[in-house]
Amino acid sequence: MTRLLIVDDQVLIRAGIAALAAAAPGFEVAGQAATGEEAVELAASLRPDLILMDIRMPGMSGITALEYILDRASEPKPKIVILTVFDLDEYVYAALRAGASGFLLKDTPPERLLAALALIAEGEMLFAPTVTRRLVENFAPHPDSGSGGRPDCLSELTDRETEVLRLVGQGLANDQIAKRLSVTIATVKTHFNRVMAKLSLQSRAQAVVVAYESGLVFPGGPGAQPPRTGA
Template sequence: MTTVLIVDDQVLIRAGLAALVRAAPGLEVAGEAATGEEAVELAARCRPDVVLMDIRLPGMSGIAALERILAEAREPKPKVVMLTVFDLDQYVYAALRAGASGFLLKDTPPERLLTAVELIAGGELLFAPSVTRRLIETFARQPGPDREQPARLEALTSRETDVLRLVGQGLTNEEVADRLVVSIATVKTHLNRVMSKLGLASRAQAVVTAYESGLVTPGRNAAPGGS
């Protein structure tokens, strides 16, 4: 059973999400919060598998709450999906850097949102198509392949670098395994080592590192936009 913590300051939206989750087989509502502070407290107490969190909350923002939740959580840390009516670049990038595992708009169809919860609980990333396009466009405007790779990437083996590059392109563990002709378990092992060596807290931060280091260059070796 996948447990879900729902965080939104609007009662009707929070109630609607809770009803949607309760009606889905294999999902269970771990709790509901109206503020970032409540979200941090409930996440520590209930230890949900997934957190659905509004990015714009009164007081502590959703991104600040996300950072606190991941920093204070014991392993396995929850996967956090940011929900918003906006798809602005700064929100997407800030959520990625903070460790979000997904970024969906509030007009996402119910069945797609439930699919997102299932995929993210399994360790994948999921972003609304418009968000993916904006993210790639943002990185494309930044200096690209002539950037020097951070010295810390030198700590990676060639296979770990391959895994980071493919994850940065948006491939799932299964797709990475197919591309490298290895098992999914091997991919997970390499990715865990990458995250440990680079001090990353989530797969999303691995994607950011792949872009920022120049390992993945938008428009040249990134996977097609989408989610």
């Protein structure tokens, strides 16, 4: 059972999502919050598995609340999905950079919203369709790189871990990476988990951002494609 915390300053949106989740198998609504401050308090006391959070709220923003929650939470940390009106938005990019597991548009149909939350609860990556690459390429700083080397900020990674991060940044799922490197999916997951631990990353989405910001992946580079869901 996935325990869900819903955070939005609009009561109708909170109530609507809560009703959907309560009626869906596999979900339990742990709580609702109307502000970022309240979200931080409830995340600490309720310890939800998944948080669906509005990105823009009066007072503490969804991004600031996200940072507080992930910084203070014990393992396993909750997965946080940002709810937004605009997909190609610097605020969405900032949320992914801070560790959000993905984002959904507020006009997402109910059945797709539930399916997306279930996917992220299972540890997979999700973005609103078609916008991921445009989002990262529009807002990520791009150092001069792309030469195939390892940026200094990734010096702790082994060669194979660096290659796995590069392929994750290019949008490949674990099964695609396994085929590309002629290894098992379990081996890919092991390498990627080590990448996450060494770089103190909270989500696969954050790893994509790091791959671009470090220059390991660059716009229009070889194999660049939007990340897809799936293991």
